[in-house]
Amino acid sequence: MNAVSAGKSVARAWLLGGYLFLYLPIVALVIYSFNDSPIPNVWAGFTLKWYASLAHDREMIAGLWLSLRIAFFTACGSVVLGTLAAFALVKYKRFGGRTIFTGMVNAPLVMPEVIIGLSLLLMLVSVQRATLSAFGWGFPERGMLTIWFGHLLLGMAYATVVVQARLQDLNPQLEEAAMDLGARPWQVFALVTLPMIAQALMSAWLLTFTLSLDDVVLSAFLSGPGATTMPLVIFSRARLGLNPSVNAVATLIVLVVSIGVVLASLAIARAERRRQQDIAAAARGG
Amino acid sequence: MKKLRALLAWLSRGRTAVIGLPYLWLLAFFLFPFLIVLKISVSEMEAVTIKDMLAFKDGVLALSLKLSNYVFITQDDLYFKTYLSSIKYAAVTTVLCLAIGYPFAYFMARARATLQPALLMLVMLPFWTSFLLRVYAWKGLLTENGWIANLLSSIGVDHLLLAAGVIPALGKYMNSPFSLVLGMVYTYLPFMILPLYGNLAKMDLRLLEAASDLGATPWVAFWKVTVPLSKAGIIAGSMLVFIPCIGEFVIPELLGGPQTLMIGRVLWDEFFGNNDWPMASTVAVVMILLIIVPLAIFNRYQAQAQEARR
Numbered sequence: 384m385n386a387v388s389a390g391k392s393v394a395r396a397w398l399l400g401g402y403l404f405l406y407l408p409i410v411a412l413v414i415y416s417f418n419d420s421p422i423p424n425v426w427a428g429f430t431l432k433w434y435a436s437l438a439h440d441r442e443m444i445a446g447l448w449l450s451l452r453i454a455f456f457t458a459c460g461s462v463v464l465g466t467l468a469a470f471a472l473v474k475y476k477r478f479g480g481r482t483i484f485t486g487m488v489n490a491p492l493v494m495p496e497v498i499i500g501l502s503l504l505l506m507l508v509s510v511q512r513a514t515l516s517a518f519g520w521g522f523p524e525r526g527m528l529t530i531w532f533g534h535l536l537l538g539m540a541y542a543t544v545v546v547q548a549r550l551q552d553l554n555p556q557l558e559e560a561a562m563d564l565g566a567r568p569w570q571v572f573a574l575v576t577l578p579m580i581a582q583a584l585m586s587a588w589l590l591t592f593t594l595s596l597d598d599v600v601l602s603a604f605l606s607g608p609g610a611t612t613m614p615l616v617i618f619s620r621a622r623l624g625l626n627p628s629v630n631a632v633a634t635l636i637v638l639v640v641s642i643g644v645v646l647a648s649l650a651i652a653r654a655e656r657r658r659q660q661d662i663a664a665a666a667r668g669g
Numbered sequence: 670m671k672k673l674r675a676l677l678a679w680l681s682r683g684r685t686a687v688i689g690l691p692y693l694w695l696l697a698f699f700l701f702p703f704l705i706v707l708k709i710s711v712s713e714m715e716a717v718t719i720k721d722m723l724a725f726k727d728g729v730l731a732l733s734l735k736l737s738n739y740v741f742i743t744q745d746d747l748y749f750k751t752y753l754s755s756i757k758y759a760a761v762t763t764v765l766c767l768a769i770g771y772p773f774a775y776f777m778a779r780a781r782a783t784l785q786p787a788l789l790m791l792v793m794l795p796f797w798t799s800f801l802l803r804v805y806a807w808k809g810l811l812t813e814n815g816w817i818a819n820l821l822s823s824i825g826v827d828h829l830l831l832a833a834g835v836i837p838a839l840g841k842y843m844n845s846p847f848s849l850v851l852g853m854v855y856t857y858l859p860f861m862i863l864p865l866y867g868n869l870a871k872m873d874l875r876l877l878e879a880a881s882d883l884g885a886t887p888w889v890a891f892w893k894v895t896v897p898l899s900k901a902g903i904i905a906g907s908m909l910v911f912i913p914c915i916g917e918f919v920i921p922e923l924l925g926g927p928q929t930l931m932i933g934r935v936l937w938d939e940f941f942g943n944n945d946w947p948m949a950s951t952v953a954v955v956m957i958l959l960i961i962v963p964l965a966i967f968n969r970y971q972a973q974a975q976e977a978r979r
Contacts, residue, residue, distance in 0.1 A: 509705055
């Protein structure tokens with residue numbers, strides 16, 4: 384009995400310590416964003432002045448706007464490509480070069496970003512030079528588009544994993560039943576499959592959005608003149624040392640993300656409950 | 670019959686698009702760039718352009734391969750040391766993540782079932798807040814007067830760390846091997862916990878009962894049943910930490926110091942500092958060669974896990 388309760392308190396302590404480790408830096412960032420001192424980790428009273436100064440921080444605001452646009456397009460593209468790749472992997476067990484395909488889908492998850500960034504940039508530069516000498520017009524120009532390519536490559540890998548996990552848990556009989564009842568393939572997809580994986584698509588969208596919004600290395604390699612994303616602005620300041628404006632931005636991001644995640648999980652939980660009720664009602668009716 | 674044929678025709682077209690589109694995208698944006706890097710790593714740099722490998726000279730096709738970068742990288746002590754120390758830091762980080770993360774995932778998976786979704790959510794939540802800012806936060810915690818710096822100094826841990834040679838002086842924690850590994854463990858810990866939890870939560874607990882019925886103590890049952898059964902999770906988690914750590918750039922740049930040599934930073938400096946694209950490519954190619962075996966292991970286990978779910 385004693386051993387069991389001792390084991391339980393070890394478990395509790397370990398979990399508590401782990402969560403403390405994960406969240407302590409975030410808490411510290413938020414607290415010191417209200418610190419009225421130019422030395423960001425010596426407390427000197429409460430202030431909101433760093434937030435006020437953010438409003439005039441042109442560089443940061445321009446970076447944020449660019450990052451938000453790139454993140455939006457990255458999330459949309461990643462979900463489309465990721466869903467296709469997940470379908471290919473789950474529904475088609477045999478096709479030419481499936482092993483290479485699986486490898487290429489999974490590799491960006493772990494591949495160091497400096498390698499992905501460098502190789503993608505050198506490829507795009509080569510393409511640009513080739514088009515320049517062939518048509519007198521180099522494409523693609525380094526900037527928002529090239530950053531998007533890079534983020535899409537990374538986002539697609541994450542989206543595939545999320546959607547694939549959900550597709551594998553689906554009961555294939557539901558799709559077969561719809562097919563037997565005369566639904567066309569696109570109807571099966573739109574009316575049966577899509578509602579069942581909608582939750583996964585939403586998680587994948589949000590995950591790839593935040594990934595893109597956060598990325599430093601790929602953006603640094605792929606950005607061009609005038610295309611400075613918010614993480615690049617933050618990184619260039621953080622490199623030089625502690626900077627209160629970075630803390631203020633961090634706090635705003637944490638705030639927005641926590642609100643977003645809470646709202647999204649509430650919406651997902653409610654949709655799931657309604658779906659279960661519909662299934663139960665349909666079962667009673669039948 | 671006609672309907673069936675139409676359906677088959679649609680399916681084959683749908684199938685082609687479903688597989689073809691992501692496939693082509695990955696070939697063009699993932700595989701093709703590596704070939705370009707390989708090519709540039711053996712190319713001459715001429716001012717700002719890169720000389721073509723194949724060129725017609727006096728009517729003969731000349732192939733010029735410049736292998737001097739590779740020769741240089743094997744002979745220069747600094748590169749060798751940097752690769753070695755990148756592997757060392759990545760390995761230490763992986764072991765520490767496993768040591769912290771395995772018990773963590775284990776206790777999560779054995780917590781009350783109603784509590785588990787919340788515990789899982791709490792591990793994933795930091796993913797959603799900026800990784801860059803969380804690394805930056807450690808700068809504040811570890812510089813002089815930071816919370817963690819004060820805590821460690823007050824309980825005398827700095828003597829221990831200094832004796833181990835991972836901090837430069839008493840009370841100085843930043844820009845040292847200690848701060849670098851701490852930052853990497855902190856960043857990659859969730860990548861270790863999540864696959865382990867996924868694995869441990871699925872385990873059939875009746876196997877432990879059977880072990881206990883056969884006379885195994887909980888400790889023996891843990892090492893002979895639980896750990897071997899979670900092998901796939903251990904390997905997946907370790908690769909998810911080890912491979913990206915080798916080429917990590919942001920964490921060494923923000924938390925590391927002059928002595929903490931990391932190859933990601935060298936590549937960055939060759940590219941952005943020296944503008945030497947062939948050398949940066951050579952560094953990248955050698956790095957790919959280093960990670961190709963762990964990458965293959967990761968892919969195999971990832972594929973197995975994905976097929977096994979069904």
